[in-house]
Each structure stands twice: as structure tokens, then as C-alpha cells.
Amino acid sequence: PAKINIAIDGYSSCGKSTLAKQLAKKLHYIYVDTGAMYRSVALFALDNGFFESDFDKEKLINSLNQITIRFERNENGLQTILNGENVEESIRSMRVSERVSEVAAIPEVRKKLVSQQQEMGKEKGVVMDGRDIGTVVFPDAELKIFMTASPSVRAQRRYDELKANGKEASMEEVKKNLEHRDYIDTHRSSDPLKQADDALVLDNTDLTPDEQLQKALDWSRERM
Numbered sequence: 737p738a739k740i741n742i743a744i745d746g747y748s749s750c751g752k753s754t755l756a757k758q759l760a761k762k763l764h765y766i767y768v769d770t771g772a773m774y775r776s777v778a779l780f781a782l783d784n785g786f787f788e789s790d791f792d793k794e795k796l797i798n799s800l801n802q803i804t805i806r807f808e809r810n811e812n813g814l815q816t817i818l819n820g821e822n823v824e825e826s827i828r829s830m831r832v833s834e835r836v837s838e839v840a841a842i843p844e845v846r847k848k849l850v851s852q853q854q855e856m857g858k859e860k861g862v863v864m865d866g867r868d869i870g871t872v873v874f875p876d877a878e879l880k881i882f883m884t885a886s887p888s889v890r891a892q893r894r895y896d897e898l899k900a901n902g903k904e905a906s907m908e909e910v911k912k913n914l915e916h917r918d919y920i921d922t923h924r925s926s927d928p929l930k931q932a933d934d935a936l937v938l939d940n941t942d943l944t945p946d947e948q949l950q951k952a953l954d955w956s957r958e959r960m
């Protein structure tokens with residue numbers, strides 16, 4: 737079978753990364769978590785004090801060439817490395833979640849990360865999840881999946897995930913953060929989240945992870 741690229745987009749906490757990881761494993765493809773890249777830039781901005789008073793966008797834009805992001809595999813799975821440091825844990829905190837969508841709305845940030853993502857998909861055989869993969873990063877992807885799930889299911893999943901990782905957050909905070917990010921992600925002028933015309937919709941509100949994987953695998957194999 738021919739190698740293809742698989743683009744997975746959707747709102748926050750729809751289970752995109754769960755599906756993308758499982759698909760990549762089954763197909764022996766490379767998984768790329770683009771949210772982790774935007775989160776890394778947000779962490780860099782926070783750690784360098786760019787959020788201390790008003791968000792200093794210019795400072796961040798001028799520092800973009802000091803930011804290097806790569807992925808590394810270890811016994812805990814795929815790890816995100818920001819300027820040589822493993823940030824896989826810290827980029828998942830609420831502190832980063834609260835700021836990441838502002839950072840991701842900056843065109844210069846998107847330009848840098850999108851070109852790195854396109855480079856990673858050049859040889860095909862990539863499963864990439866995010867918000868603009870089927871529309872901007874790989875408009876020619878052989879398979880585009882747009883994931884949805886009901887808001888309450890999404891909030892519950894994110895809450896359980898934070899809990900399982902020992903992170904503090906109330907259900908109310910989690911809900912607010914999801915709504916906030918969805919709003920910014922769909923309303924920004926630079927590459928907003930929207931369903932590609934040729935994307936297949938996968939609503940997993942009532943699907944088990946196995947059922948969802950089976951569906952996506954069938955779609956993938958039809959396109960190889």
C-alpha cells in the first residue's frame with residue numbers, strides 16, 4: 737500500500753490525539769502533535785515574562801528564531817523537546833492552556849510552525865493532529881478527519897485526563913477553558929479552525945476508542 741498523510745482536526749479535547757496515536761501505531765506511521773508545538777511557544781513566552789503585564793507580542797515575534805522544537809521517543813512515549821529541554825509535562829498545565837490560543841493566533845508563530853510541520857510530512861506516512869492540518873498544513877492530505885464530540889463529553893474527558901496526571905483544576909475551569917480556546921481558535925483571522933470541504937466527520941460522543949479506531953483505519957486503507 738502507498739503511504740498517505742492523515743490530517744486530524746477538531747475542537748479542543750475531542751480525542752484527536754488519542755486517535756492519531758493509535759492510528760500511527762497501527763499503520764507504523766509518524767505521529768505529530770501540533771498542539772504541543774503551539775504549547776511550547778506559549779511556555780517559552782510565559783517563562784520569558786512576555787505575559788507579565790500586557791502580552792508583549794512583539795517580543796515573542798522577535799524571539800521566534802530562538803525557539804527550537806523537536807520530538808523524541810522515550811519509554812513514556814513521544815516527548816516534546818523545547819530548546820533541548822523535555823517540556824512534555826509542563827506544556828499540559830492549565831497555565832499554558834490558558835495562554836496558548838493567544839499565542840497560536842499570531843500569524844508569525846503559525847508561519848514558523850506550519851513550515852516545520854510541512855517539512856515533517858514531506859515523505860508521507862504522517863498522522864498529524866491540530867486545528868488547521870487539513871486546511872493549511874496539508875491541503876492535499878489523502879485523508880482528512882474532522883472530529884467532534886458533545887461539549888459535556890469533551891469537558892469530562894479533559895477533566896479526567898488532568899486528574900489522572902495529578903493536575904489541579906475544577907470542572908468549571910476546564911469547561912471555561914475549552915469554550916475560551918474554541919472561541920479564539922474558530923474566530924482568529926489567521927488559519928482559523930474550520931472543517932475542510934473534503935473532510936470526513938467523526939463524531940465520537942457515543943463511540944468507544946476501539947470503534948473510532950476501526951472507522952478511521954477503514955477510511956485510511958481505502959485511500960492507500
Ligand code: C5P
Nearest residue numbers: 770771772774836837840866867868917
Ligand atoms: O491540541 P491542543 O489542545 O494541545 O492545542 C492547544 C492549542 O494550540 C489550541 O487550543 C490552539 O489554540 C492551538 N493550535 C493551533 N493549531 C494547531 C494545533 C493547535 O492553533 N494546528
